[in-house]
Amino acid sequence: MKQQKYTIKDFNLDFPDDNACMDWLKDFRFPEGINCEKCGKVTKHHKVTNRACYACDYCGSQVYPMVGTIFEKSVTPLKLWFYAIYLMSSTRCGISAKQIQRETGVTYKTAWRMFKQIRSLLCEKESILKTGQVEVDETYMGGVRQGKRGRGAEGKTPVIGIVERKGRLSANKTADCSSQTIYPMVEKQVSKEANVYTDEFVAYDGLKRLGYNHIRVQHNAKVYVVGQAHTNTIEGFWSLLKRGINGVYHSVSNKYLQTYINEYGFRYNHRNDEQPMFQTVLKRV
Numbered sequence: 001m002k003q004q005k006y007t008i009k010d011f012n013l014d015f016p017d018d019n020a021c022m023d024w025l026k027d028f029r030f031p032e033g034i035n036c037e038k039c040g041k042v043t044k045h046h047k048v049t050n051r052a053c054y055a056c057d058y059c060g061s062q063v064y065p066m067v068g069t070i071f072e073k074s075v076t077p078l079k080l081w082f083y084a085i086y087l088m089s090s091t092r093c094g095i096s097a098k099q100i101q102r103e104t105g106v107t108y109k110t111a112w113r114m115f116k117q118i119r120s121l122l123c124e125k126e127s128i129l130k131t132g133q134v135e136v137d138e139t140y141m142g143g144v145r146q147g148k149r150g151r152g153a154e155g156k157t158p159v160i161g162i163v164e165r166k167g168r169l170s171a172n173k174t175a176d177c178s179s180q181t182i183y184p185m186v187e188k189q190v191s192k193e194a195n196v197y198t199d200e201f202v203a204y205d206g207l208k209r210l211g212y213n214h215i216r217v218q219h220n221a222k223v224y225v226v227g228q229a230h231t232n233t234i235e236g237f238w239s240l241l242k243r244g245i246n247g248v249y250h251s252v253s254n255k256y257l258q259t260y261i262n263e264y265g266f267r268y269n270h271r272n273d274e275q276p277m278f279q280t281v282l283k284r285v
Contacts, residue, residue, distance in 0.1 A: 006276030011086050019047065021078040025065045026054060028283065034063050052078075069285045070117040080104045082282070084114045089277040093244040094263060119259045121284040122266035129191040130164035136186060136198045137161050137234040138177045141242070141257060157254050159261065162189050163234045168269050171237070171261050173254075179203045183210060197229055237268060 015021050026034070026045075033042040036056040045054035045063065053062045066072050071081055084100050101111035140156035158177045162185065163169040170189060174181050182203050187210065190196060196212045198204040199219045207214040215229045224230060241264045245252055252260050270280050 004274065004276050006090070006278050008086070011083070011278070015079060015082050018078045021082050022047065022052065022065065025069070025071075025078070025285070029065050029069075030063075036061050036063075070121065071285070076106060076110055076114065080106065081114060084111075085118055085281055085285075086278050088115070088118050089281045092267065093240075094248045094260075096248055116256075116259075118281070119263050121281055123259070123262045124170075124266060124269065128168065130162060130167060130189055131191045131194050132167070133165040133228060134190050134194045134196050135161075135163050135165065135231045135234040136182070136190075136196060136204065137231050137238070138182075138201065138203075139238045139242075141173070141245075142251070142254065157257055159257075160185055161234045161237060162186065163237065164194075165233050169234070169237060169265055171241075171265050173258050173261065177201070177203055179206055183207075186210070186212070195228070197231055199231055237264070240264060240268075 015024065034045045034054065034056075035041065036043040036045075036059065038059045038061045039056060043059075044057045046057060047053075048055050048062065051062075052066050053064045055062050066074070066078075071078060074081070084104060087095050087100060087103060097108065097112040097115035100106075100115055101108045104111065104114075106114070137160075139159050139161070141159055142156050157173050158175075159171055159173050160177065160182060161169065161171040172185070183206065186196070186207065190212070192211045194212070196207055196214050198207070198214065198216055200216050204214065204216070217223060217226060217229050217231060225232070241261065244264060245260060249260065267277070270277060273280055
């Protein structure tokens with residue numbers, strides 16, 4: 001399934017001004033028409049000039065489509081919000097708040113708020129069990145010391161990733177990489193019928209006791225692939241995540257790290273969507 005291209009020309013045709021953006025938002029939130037509470041039925045509404053609302057043609061009662069969305073209480077033109085969403089969804093490696101400021105002309109404070117609000121749309125709750133071939137791995141983010149585990153991980157934030165090959169991925173920062181942390185995550189997200197692939201990290205020792213068909217790859221022995229056994233899928237995502245953060249954002253605080261992980265995980269999970277990524281994100285406002 002190939003994702004449709006959605007260019008800046010398409011964007012400007014669909015959303016030439018604030019009114020077009022507001023009409024889209026109104027139609028998206030009220031696909032069957034606006035139900036007027038005073039009239040007690042669906043009635044025709046018209047856009048109120050210079051206001052972010054629609055008024056009932058019969059009683060004048062007003063409805064504000066921006067209420068309950070990331071745009072609520074914002075005085076930034078809606079066209080700029082939509083354009084910022086387009087920018088953030090049209091790049092594979094992300095875009096910084098500073099770039100949004102340069103592209104839209106808003107202040108950095110406003111750009112950061114828009115950036116933060118849009119990224120809040122990219123958090124997905126994992127409710128579908130991963131089946132088939134599943135890889136589990138850990139990595140460490142941030143810090144200044146080099147290394148993977150033990151002393152070399154000092155000052156870094158551990159992140160646990162679980163991915164179904166050719167399927168969905170979830171990644172979450174954790175307090176540690178102990179078995180007490182990893183096992184509940186695996187049991188919640190992975191079917192017992194799945195084949196679970198990991199490296200030789202000791203925290204994965206008990207996966208067989210939990211009822212999983214657990215296959216390991218001995219990375220310390222410089223063995224990375226044995227038949228179907230490897231963790232290349234999740235390690236490819238770690239590479240994309242780290243290169244993106246280092247190249248686009250340079251560094252992120254531990255406070256906001258999960259939101260950046262969510263952003264890259266969202267792009268990964270929707271990489272094969274037929275509709276453009278912009279439309280996928282826009283429909284989550």
